[in-house]
Amino acid sequence: MSLRAAFAAGRFAVTAEIGPPRGADPDAITRKAELLRGWVDAANVTDNQGAHVRMSSLAGSVLAMRAGVEPVMQLTCRDRNRIALQSDLVSAGALGIPNVLLLSGDHPRFGDHPDAAPVFDLDSTQLVATARTMRDEGVLASGREIGARPGWLVGAVENPFAPPRSFRARRLAKKVAAGAEFVQTQYVFDVEVFAAWLARLRDLGVTEKCKVLAGVGPIRSLRVCEFLRSGVPGIHVPDEAERRLRGVPAARVAEEGVSMCVETIQRVAAVPGVAGVHVMAFGYERGVPEILERAGIAPQPAVSMEGLGHAG
Amino acid sequence: MTNDARPRPFRPRLGARLGYALHAGLAANPLYARLAAWLERRPRAYRAFTAAERVTKQELFGCRMCGQCALPATGYTCPMTCPKQLRNGPCGGVSPTGGCEVYPELTCVWVVAIERAEAAGHGTDLDLLHRPIDQRLREQSSWVNYWQGRDDDLWTSAPLLRRELGLQPVGKR
Numbered sequence: 001m002s003l004r005a006a007f008a009a010g011r012f013a014v015t016a017e018i019g020p021p022r023g024a025d026p027d028a029i030t031r032k033a034e035l036l037r038g039w040v041d042a043a044n045v046t047d048n049q050g051a052h053v054r055m056s057s058l059a060g061s062v063l064a065m066r067a068g069v070e071p072v073m074q075l076t077c078r079d080r081n082r083i084a085l086q087s088d089l090v091s092a093g094a095l096g097i098p099n100v101l102l103l104s105g106d107h108p109r110f111g112d113h114p115d116a117a118p119v120f121d122l123d124s125t126q127l128v129a130t131a132r133t134m135r136d137e138g139v140l141a142s143g144r145e146i147g148a149r150p151g152w153l154v155g156a157v158e159n160p161f162a163p164p165r166s167f168r169a170r171r172l173a174k175k176v177a178a179g180a181e182f183v184q185t186q187y188v189f190d191v192e193v194f195a196a197w198l199a200r201l202r203d204l205g206v207t208e209k210c211k212v213l214a215g216v217g218p219i220r221s222l223r224v225c226e227f228l229r230s231g232v233p234g235i236h237v238p239d240e241a242e243r244r245l246r247g248v249p250a251a252r253v254a255e256e257g258v259s260m261c262v263e264t265i266q267r268v269a270a271v272p273g274v275a276g277v278h279v280m281a282f283g284y285e286r287g288v289p290e291i292l293e294r295a296g297i298a299p300q301p302a303v304s305m306e307g308l309g310h311a312g
Numbered sequence: 313m314t315n316d317a318r319p320r321p322f323r324p325r326l327g328a329r330l331g332y333a334l335h336a337g338l339a340a341n342p343l344y345a346r347l348a349a350w351l352e353r354r355p356r357a358y359r360a361f362t363a364a365e366r367v368t369k370q371e372l373f374g375c376r377m378c379g380q381c382a383l384p385a386t387g388y389t390c391p392m393t394c395p396k397q398l399r400n401g402p403c404g405g406v407s408p409t410g411g412c413e414v415y416p417e418l419t420c421v422w423v424v425a426i427e428r429a430e431a432a433g434h435g436t437d438l439d440l441l442h443r444p445i446d447q448r449l450r451e452q453s454s455w456v457n458y459w460q461g462r463d464d465d466l467w468t469s470a471p472l473l474r475r476e477l478g479l480q481p482v483g484k485r
């Protein structure tokens with residue numbers, strides 16, 4: 001099934017993440033794609049994540065498609081002005097990439113080229129509007145017509161946990177007004193805060209126009225837990241989660257982290273208005289099927305993506 | 313990093329209420345439009361006027377002279393001092409204490425903007441959609457551009473409609 005089909009059918013959607021390699025090795029994508037194939041509706045291909053140079057999300061998306069996994073091509077405002085952004089969006093359309101995810105992007109200051117120019121010519125909301133206008137009206141931001149229109153779904157991201165929390169639902173409402181059709185959230189470790197945010201979205205009528213995928217992922221070591229709690233902007237790991245991981249013998253932390261992830265999926269799935277989950281398993285792609293299976297999410301029926309070669 | 317000329321969050325030195333009040337004095341009217349047109353015909357006067365705007369607004373708001381001022385819609389907090397220059401609200405990297413993702417020791421400009429706008433009774437401004445800026449207007453006087461009516465479509469009015477954002481080519485000159 002594809003992401004679009006899952007949304008249309010109202011079926012619980014599952015996306016995961018594929019981080020492209022630093023080198024020119026296409027198999028790095030293929031290997032990850034094969035672990036996910038048949039289990040997810042689509043997989044995000046990240047765009048130089050963390051402002052570290054990687055194979056482009058466009059190339060990675062094409063490789064993922066070849067390996068039978070539908071990509072969600074991430075595209076950030078960090079490295080491209082509006083000319084390059086629109087060009088990549090047109091290219092994604094031409095290559096048949098079915099979904100794009102448009103975001104501001106991490107600042108280069110913490111990447112592997114802190115001396116790079118941060119571009120930020122558009123912001124993510126403006127990029128969403130630009131993309132929708134290209135697709136639905138067939139015109140560029142300049143007003144110039146494009147010939148064949150791209151067909152991708154337009155996605156965005158939101159972090160329900162970052163201050164100012166009271167503004168986070170309205171922030172997404174702006175992106176949806178600009179044209180976002182689905183949203184993936186930052187990691188949900190605190191289901192209460194997530195549910196409160198979603199209730200606000202329902203009040204604002206946002207969930208009628210935009211599918212919400214809750215971001216989830218396993219914390220498989222105390223070191224990662226520590227890192228997420230202190231080192232990563234925008235990630236909120238509540239004390240309770242930490243206590244739980246510390247409460248088990250060292251050898252069982254990984255297992256406990258996976259169990260917590262499974263429970264989180266089940267709990268967010270019960271929140272009214274949730275359309276699916278986005279599983280981010282940093283380097284633990286092989287564990288995604290187990291997590292989904294234990295959460296009671298059946299494998300996705302194999303799709304033959306037209307013209308994309310073999311499918312799982 | 314103190315010599316880094318790139319945008320850094322700036323906490324305004326002028327209260328938001330005072331900002332709204334002063335705006336009334338600067339609001340576009342035919343007289344100002346004539347003044348703006350006159351300034352644009354006189355390069356030296358325009359430069360002096362722009363320099364005065366720069367000094368004042370840099371001191372009060374950390375102005376980056378984008379030439380298309382967002383202050384009236386952001387609780388008089390300059391979004392161009394955001395390291396990502398986001399004009400539509402904060403990114404997802406704000407720290408639990410409200411710190412900027414890029415300069416954690418400074419408060420996110422949007423956290424400040426939202427606080428100020430809401431405290432001054434202008435919270436609904438934050439729902440406005442801001443169109444992409446026109447990079448050609450940088451270093452120009454935003455007051456002159458405003459008085460000349462070039463800011464009329466800087467942001468959309470409610471209800472939010474995506475087709476109103478970013479479609480109009482900016483700058484009528």
Ligand code: SF4
Nearest residue numbers: 375376377381382390
């Ligand atoms: S003119 Fe632009 S840079 Fe200056 S205060 Fe206004 S929004 Fe900020």
